[in-house]
Amino acid sequence: MVTQPAKPAQPARPAPDTSRRSERSRRAIYEAALALVAEAGYPKTTIEGIAARAGVGKQTIYRWWGSKADVLLEAFLDLGERAAEAAGHAPDSLPDTGDLAADLKAVLRATVDELLDPRFEAPARALSAEGVVNEPLGREFVAKLLEPRLQLYVDRLRSAQRTGRLRTEIDPRIALELFVSPLAQRWLQRTGPISYAYTDTLVDYALYGLAPR
Amino acid sequence: MVTQPAKPAQPARPAPDTSRRSERSRRAIYEAALALVAEAGYPKTTIEGIAARAGVGKQTIYRWWGSKADVLLEAFLDLGERAAEAAGHAPDSLPDTGDLAADLKAVLRATVDELLDPRFEAPARALSAEGVVNEPLGREFVAKLLEPRLQLYVDRLRSAQRTGRLRTEIDPRIALELFVSPLAQRWLQRTGPISYAYTDTLVDYALYGLAPR
Amino acid sequence: MVTQPAKPAQPARPAPDTSRRSERSRRAIYEAALALVAEAGYPKTTIEGIAARAGVGKQTIYRWWGSKADVLLEAFLDLGERAAEAAGHAPDSLPDTGDLAADLKAVLRATVDELLDPRFEAPARALSAEGVVNEPLGREFVAKLLEPRLQLYVDRLRSAQRTGRLRTEIDPRIALELFVSPLAQRWLQRTGPISYAYTDTLVDYALYGLAPR
Amino acid sequence: MVTQPAKPAQPARPAPDTSRRSERSRRAIYEAALALVAEAGYPKTTIEGIAARAGVGKQTIYRWWGSKADVLLEAFLDLGERAAEAAGHAPDSLPDTGDLAADLKAVLRATVDELLDPRFEAPARALSAEGVVNEPLGREFVAKLLEPRLQLYVDRLRSAQRTGRLRTEIDPRIALELFVSPLAQRWLQRTGPISYAYTDTLVDYALYGLAPR
DNA sequence: TGATAAACGAGACGGTACGTCGTGTCTTTGT
DNA sequence: ACAAAGACACGACGTACCGTCTCGTTTATCA
Numbered sequence: 049m050v051t052q053p054a055k056p057a058q059p060a061r062p063a064p065d066t067s068r069r070s071e072r073s074r075r076a077i078y079e080a081a082l083a084l085v086a087e088a089g090y091p092k093t094t095i096e097g098i099a100a101r102a103g104v105g106k107q108t109i110y111r112w113w114g115s116k117a118d119v120l121l122e123a124f125l126d127l128g129e130r131a132a133e134a135a136g137h138a139p140d141s142l143p144d145t146g147d148l149a150a151d152l153k154a155v156l157r158a159t160v161d162e163l164l165d166p167r168f169e170a171p172a173r174a175l176s177a178e179g180v181v182n183e184p185l186g187r188e189f190v191a192k193l194l195e196p197r198l199q200l201y202v203d204r205l206r207s208a209q210r211t212g213r214l215r216t217e218i219d220p221r222i223a224l225e226l227f228v229s230p231l232a233q234r235w236l237q238r239t240g241p242i243s244y245a246y247t248d249t250l251v252d253y254a255l256y257g258l259a260p261r
Numbered sequence: 262m263v264t265q266p267a268k269p270a271q272p273a274r275p276a277p278d279t280s281r282r283s284e285r286s287r288r289a290i291y292e293a294a295l296a297l298v299a300e301a302g303y304p305k306t307t308i309e310g311i312a313a314r315a316g317v318g319k320q321t322i323y324r325w326w327g328s329k330a331d332v333l334l335e336a337f338l339d340l341g342e343r344a345a346e347a348a349g350h351a352p353d354s355l356p357d358t359g360d361l362a363a364d365l366k367a368v369l370r371a372t373v374d375e376l377l378d379p380r381f382e383a384p385a386r387a388l389s390a391e392g393v394v395n396e397p398l399g400r401e402f403v404a405k406l407l408e409p410r411l412q413l414y415v416d417r418l419r420s421a422q423r424t425g426r427l428r429t430e431i432d433p434r435i436a437l438e439l440f441v442s443p444l445a446q447r448w449l450q451r452t453g454p455i456s457y458a459y460t461d462t463l464v465d466y467a468l469y470g471l472a473p474r
Numbered sequence: 475m476v477t478q479p480a481k482p483a484q485p486a487r488p489a490p491d492t493s494r495r496s497e498r499s500r501r502a503i504y505e506a507a508l509a510l511v512a513e514a515g516y517p518k519t520t521i522e523g524i525a526a527r528a529g530v531g532k533q534t535i536y537r538w539w540g541s542k543a544d545v546l547l548e549a550f551l552d553l554g555e556r557a558a559e560a561a562g563h564a565p566d567s568l569p570d571t572g573d574l575a576a577d578l579k580a581v582l583r584a585t586v587d588e589l590l591d592p593r594f595e596a597p598a599r600a601l602s603a604e605g606v607v608n609e610p611l612g613r614e615f616v617a618k619l620l621e622p623r624l625q626l627y628v629d630r631l632r633s634a635q636r637t638g639r640l641r642t643e644i645d646p647r648i649a650l651e652l653f654v655s656p657l658a659q660r661w662l663q664r665t666g667p668i669s670y671a672y673t674d675t676l677v678d679y680a681l682y683g684l685a686p687r
Numbered sequence: 688m689v690t691q692p693a694k695p696a697q698p699a700r701p702a703p704d705t706s707r708r709s710e711r712s713r714r715a716i717y718e719a720a721l722a723l724v725a726e727a728g729y730p731k732t733t734i735e736g737i738a739a740r741a742g743v744g745k746q747t748i749y750r751w752w753g754s755k756a757d758v759l760l761e762a763f764l765d766l767g768e769r770a771a772e773a774a775g776h777a778p779d780s781l782p783d784t785g786d787l788a789a790d791l792k793a794v795l796r797a798t799v800d801e802l803l804d805p806r807f808e809a810p811a812r813a814l815s816a817e818g819v820v821n822e823p824l825g826r827e828f829v830a831k832l833l834e835p836r837l838q839l840y841v842d843r844l845r846s847a848q849r850t851g852r853l854r855t856e857i858d859p860r861i862a863l864e865l866f867v868s869p870l871a872q873r874w875l876q877r878t879g880p881i882s883y884a885y886t887d888t889l890v891d892y893a894l895y896g897l898a899p900r
Numbered sequence: 901t902g903a904t905a906a907a908c909g910a911g912a913c914g915g916t917a918c919g920t921c922g923t924g925t926c927t928t929t930g931t
Numbered sequence: 932a933c934a935a936a937g938a939c940a941c942g943a944c945g946t947a948c949c950g951t952c953t954c955g956t957t958t959a960t961c962a
Contacts, residue, residue, distance in 0.1 A: 257470025
């Protein structure tokens, strides 16, 4: 039997040296990418355009990222981090006042604000759209952005189960979708308007059910 | 007398004569578009590719549609219509056995089957993604495809309200999102697996609520 | 055995019926072709453009002519005929006052005027250029337009030979080129300015030679 | 001092960097252009065809040339230069044996050979035709190709004037046209056959005149 | 601290697709 | 019945970006 030599398979460009990377260029690329997506939309945002606006060679982008979507995803993650830093670090849990409905309504109202913030809208839509059709990017988008946030709901719902505010046989990972997914769909697909009243209603419906008691 | 203001008057090419349109070409374009999206994915599907595969000049596509997304939307609508005809016309209502939970579960199970059908998946994802980022197309997609189906849920829920299976103060347009949107989001964003058990659970949670009774 | 019916071989469109031809359309096409060539230049003159301007279907052009160049050639010939009619019929001979040099100078001065007339310039250049590169058209252009005019010089030179003003061993068909071709080349290739003085000089040089007597 | 008014400033793409230009591509484009014009004729020669045959992107042509005619003109000039190099540099003067008639006949016979050489014919006709109709190109063609050659005749004729073989009051720039232009016109417009006998006759007629001595 | 190797800006390159225009054929419509 | 109108398959146009590939020029680590 012939043993296959441990071929590196791909031509595998000799991985660039991260330590020499220009921080200046990276930041400029993030800013250019976000600005262009906001101004011209995702499809009209091109790698050449980002490079030109960032005052950077195209190769500098291709050296560190695999695609336009990758650049934008990192830029958007970075934007989130910087926003979190500005707000004194990211929350690692949802509020827990003991009043589950009130806590959920508060958090969803904040999400409504965020979804309507034009600074977030353009890149968030672009990445979501790309993720729908581009599975690896979609999974990364979910894993890095969506799932951590959903996990906070799981934690809060588990806490509610411990204090008897939520039925214990309920699966929190599914339960959270009852109020989160409707909002997500209305935003993504524009199937309806988004408002505090709407999210409040969702929480009420989800917690107390649709059937008569 | 009111003078009509001088209409915007874009270059606006003089609108082709629909009566002379080649039915043969239209069908060929639909088939080519759907096949290419399924085989190569939406981004690699090009107008040139569709034209070549359909044995049609590019101009014949540009004459009747404004973009790749428009072509695909019509092709997909047509696919739905032909599928409906094959199945003896489209349903104009949901089943109504009197058992609301059972009826909803049955319908959602059928939707699960549809979402997992590879023939539908590629164009549906492509159009959904495009709609996220391209507002006019998104609105058309929702109006022509999503909303009519959601309206069937509204009707069924209204019926349940009349028979006392659903609280009368519930807004059916919002209520339906409790079980439809989670499934939609899992499919669109791959935030979780899709199965009959999952949709059954959604119906149960939505109808009876998360909080203890 | 199956006898092959006497196939007409070529698709050979069934030669259109000349008697039913619309005179109105033909004139409109001539005018449109000349106008467009004058206004936009030959390369920007298109069959579609001629048809549109003449208020005629494209097929009406393709039915009667084989190419843009054919249309223009006929239009230009027609223009010449109408100009000749307007001037009381075309000359069938050059002036013959007995003074060969004077007669030639007069005729060449008239040619200079014609070459500098902008109404003639655009189509004449277009057809000449096309003829350089398109042999059949070139030959037709020469046969129908150039050669008849050159023949007039041949006749006049023969007359001069009879009266002893021209050496009898001279070939008139070549001789005429000594003063006609330089003018033609200056006009066609812009190798020099065109003027009465220039053509007068040509006649003098040609008649009396360059070498000392 | 006069201030230069703010130049018209077309969009004017920022002029490519000549030092980075690919010599390989340039040569391939020249060869492809000449080959295609020879094989298919000028009108059927397309920029796409040249690019494909040269194994070059279309943009590489559009980057360095403004039109098909420009490409062909440079290719043809280059062909001439390479032919001259192969022949041990271009002649910078006509032969001068003292016998003017013999010298002119020899040079014109060489020109006849050249005009009948199929390698030169196709591009030379194409460029001449284009120049008839496209004034800037025509002027460039004349300035770079025709005029330098005509100047050699001027020089030779001046020399003949000094040695008394040519009347001193003759303008050499016009005189040369008596034998050069007829040949040019016969070739360009196919108004007659081209042969050594013909050009010999032209020289005789031009030098000694048509009128009796 | 100076050498050297990488990442960098710039942008030319071979390509692919764009959306438009014109060709020459064919079909429909109005008269 | 013919001609206008114009849809059609086709192919080239000139442009925009793609992703790769040199070019010098910084720049930052180690010798």
